[in-house]
Amino acid sequence: MNNQPINHYYRQARFLISAASPRQxxxxxxxxxxxxxxxxxxxxxxxxxxxxxKGLAKISRTxxxxxxxxxxxxxxxxxLVDLPGYGFAKVPLAAKQEWQKLMGQYLEQEDVLRGLVVIMDIRHPLKEFDLQMLDWCQHFNIPAHILLTKADKLKRGAQQATLLKCRKLLKEEGYNASIQTFSSLxxxxxxELVQKLNSWMELE
Ligand SMILES: Nc1nc2c(ncn2[C@@H]2O[C@H](COP(=O)(O)OP(=O)(O)O)[C@@H](O)[C@H]2O)c(=O)[nH]1
Ligand SMILES: [Mg+2]
Structure with a gap:
């Protein structure tokens, strides 16, 4: 086992299904x-x-x-579950409401869901949508772990400063989410991410 990469469990991941509604x-x-x-x-x-x-979750530019x-x-x-992203400015109200409904239906499955990883661009952390997600986690009693991703876009010092600032803000606002910097690049x-997921997934 010692020669295995740290993420070896996750390397086994295979696409299962795309669901458009809770029935699926x-x-x-x-x-x-x-x-x-x-x-x-x-x-x-x-x-x-x-x-x-690289080909698992489709990387889209639209x-x-x-x-x-x-x-x-x-x-x-x-x-692992890839939830629909939130599109913003150009999304019509009906689509927003549909998204909120689907998210609510997914998140209320408390027997299934062990934790939510909330992805934020380190240059734009803790925006309104992110706080809404954290509110939902508190509401449904789901542990949350925040990735401040694209960390490579900032220098080390700035990465750490953002991390500390966000951690402080979360504490002040009463959120008990954990948080880390991350770079896919x-x-x-x-x-750190693998350790968090292993504990949620009851692996080792
Ligand atoms: N520099 C850098 N770019 C990233 C990183 N993660 C994602 N990107 C880029 O950001 C864009 C959006 O990424 P994607 O994973 O499709 O975002 P999603 O819409 O949240 O699924 C793509 O052009 C990625 O190549 C990262 O860690 N560093
Ligand atoms: Mg995507």
């Missing part, structure tokens, strides 16, 4: 960890980095197009 959410005994973030924050890239598989919940199977008991922070 897969059933069974599996536990899940889900990823969410604003469109273009770097969600697909972080899943691909975690799983060491934000806000998909309203699908994408499931990846790690093993027969564990799944450099694979920085992968170890």
């Amino acid at each position: 959410f897969p059933r069974g005994e599996s536990i899940e960890v889900a990823f969410v973030g604003r469109s273009n924050a770097g969600k697909s890239s972080s899943i691909n980095t975690l799983c060491d598989n 934000p806000g197009r998909t309203r699908l919940v994408n499931y990846f199977e790690i093993d027969e008991k564990r799944r 450099k694979k920085d922070g992968l170890n």
